[in-house]
Amino acid sequence: MQTSKKLNFLHFLLSLMLFFTTSTAQHTRPNHCGNIKLQTPFLSQNSSISSLLTRMIKCKSQKLYFRTSIGLFPISSIDYTSKTLTISHPSCSSSQQYVSPALLSAGFPSPPLPNSLLLFNCSSKRHPKSSLIHNCTRLHICGAAFEVQEPEIKVPYSCLLVQDIEKLDTNFHPNDLSCSDYRRVYRRSLSEEDYEGVELGTRISFDIPDHVPDICNECKKPNGNCGVGLKCICHAKECKDKVISAARSLSTGISFLFPLFSIIVLMNFGII
Template sequence: MKLPHHPSTTIFSFIFIFLLPSSISSQTCQRSCGKLPLKFPFGSDLGCGDPRFHQHVSCSQGNLLLTMHTGSYPVTNIDYINKVMYISDPSMSTCSCTQPSKGFGLDWDSPFSFQDDNIFALLDCSTSSSPIFQSSTLYTDKNNNSKVSLCDNQGTSICSFLYSCRAISTINLPISTCCVYTPVDLGPAFEMDLQKLHCSSYSGFYSFNERQSDPNSWKYGIALKYKFSVNNEYPSSCANCEMSNGICGYFSGGAYNSFLCNCPNGINTTNDCYFGANYNYGSRLSSWQIGTWLFYCLACLLISVW
C-alpha cells in the first residue's frame, strides 16, 4: 500500500539534505619539522601556521627551509621568545670553507628583517673596481632617510681573524680585499649583491661565542627577525587555540587570513578545541554541526507526527 505523499515531507527532506553536516576534514598539522619544533607563525604544510610565512618557510623531507629570491636556506634554529630565526647559507664562506657566492637578499614582501647582531664580511673584493672601497660611496637605507658608508673601518680586526683561517690563508687572499659590511639591517628593499659589489664571497655570523679572537668558534649564519603583524602582537585567537592543544592555521581555500584551529583529531574549528566530547565516527562535531543534527531530529519528529 502506497503511503500518501505530503508536501511537508519534501520540504523537510530538502532541509535535511541541505543541512546535513559534512565532515570538516583537514590534514593534521605537525608540531615539528625534523628536530625543530614548529609554533605559530610557522607551519608544516599548506593551511598550517600563518599564510604570510608559508610562502617563505616550508618543511621538506624533515628539513625546514627558508626560500627567498636568492635561494633556499636551511633553518638551524628558531628563538620563539625573541622572534628570531637562524639560517645557514650553503654558499657562505666560513673558517673551514671558502667558496664563491652571489650573496643574500630578502624578498621585499617577506615578514623578515636582519637582526642587529649580524656581521657580514665581504671577501676577495676588487680594490680597484668595488664601490665599497670608494670613500665617497654612500647608500640610501630602506626608509630613504639616511646615508651611511658601506664599509666599516673598525672591522679590520674581524678581517684579520677571518684571514687567519686555514681555508682563507691557503688561497693567499690579501687582507686588503676584505670589508666588514656596516648596514646589517639591509631591509626588504636592499640586498647584498656580491656581483655588483665586485666581491667573490662573503662570511656571515651573528655571535663571537665569547671567543672573538677564535673564528673557528664563531656562530656562522644569518639571524632574521620576524613579525606577526604591524603591531607584532601574538593573535589572541591563536593563543586560545594553543591552550586547547590545537595548532594555529588558516583556511587555504577561502578568504585570506581566515583563522582555523587544527585539533589533534584532524578537525578544524574557527575558535579552539574546547567543543565538547560529541563524536561522529570518532571525529568531534563542531557546535554548528550539533545544532544541525538537532534541527534534523526535530524535523524527523514532526514528519512522523504529521
C-alpha cells in the first residue's frame, strides 16, 4: 500500500515536470533572445564571417549581450538594415567605472553616425584635442549628478560633449578632464548645435564584407587595432561572461531548481 502511494506520487511529479517543460518550450520563440530577433549573420551558417560573428553575442536568461574580453554588455537592439547593434547605457556611470566606447568598437567598421560621449561635472577642459570637446549646457541627462554637489561649489563645465569618440585617443579617460560622471551616447544628427540629437548607448557595426580574408589579422599585428569585442571574437578563450551593467542580470534558474526540488522530495519519501 505504501509502495503504491509512492509510485503514484512519483507519477504525479513526473507529469508535472513534463507539463512545465512543455509550457516553457511553447513560450520560447525560435531565433529570438527576449524581444530581439536573431538572424544572419548571428545564426550559424557556412560563411566564415557568420561563424565568427556568432561569437559576438550571447543570449543569457533571454537577455542578449555583446561579448568582450572584459565582460558582457547588454544589447538594446539590432538594426539589420544598417548592420549595427546598440549597447545600452541606462544610467549615469562614475568615471571610476569608465569603459571607452572607442575600446568597445575598435577593429569594427565605423557606424553610420559616430559614437559620442557625455561628460559631467568636469573642472577642466584642457586636452590636446580640446577642439573636439564642446559645451552642452542645454543637455541635463545626468541631472542627479549635480544634486550631490555642495551649493557653494561651482563646476565650470557641468556638461561636455565629445562628438566623435574615434577622433580621441583610445586611452582617453574622463579623469583627464576631472569629470565625475559620464554616459556613452551615439549621434542622431551631425549638427554641432543639436545637443538634443543623441541616443543613449554605443553602436557597433557588424558590416564586414564577405571578401575579407581574416578579420582577426588586426589582433596579430604588434600595434593592431584590436578592441575588447574583436579580441573576444578572435580569441574566444579570452571572453569573460560576467555581466557589465548597473543593474545585475540574474538567471532565474527555474529549469534547474525544479528538478533539484523534485529529487529532494523523492529522497525524503525514500523513493530514491
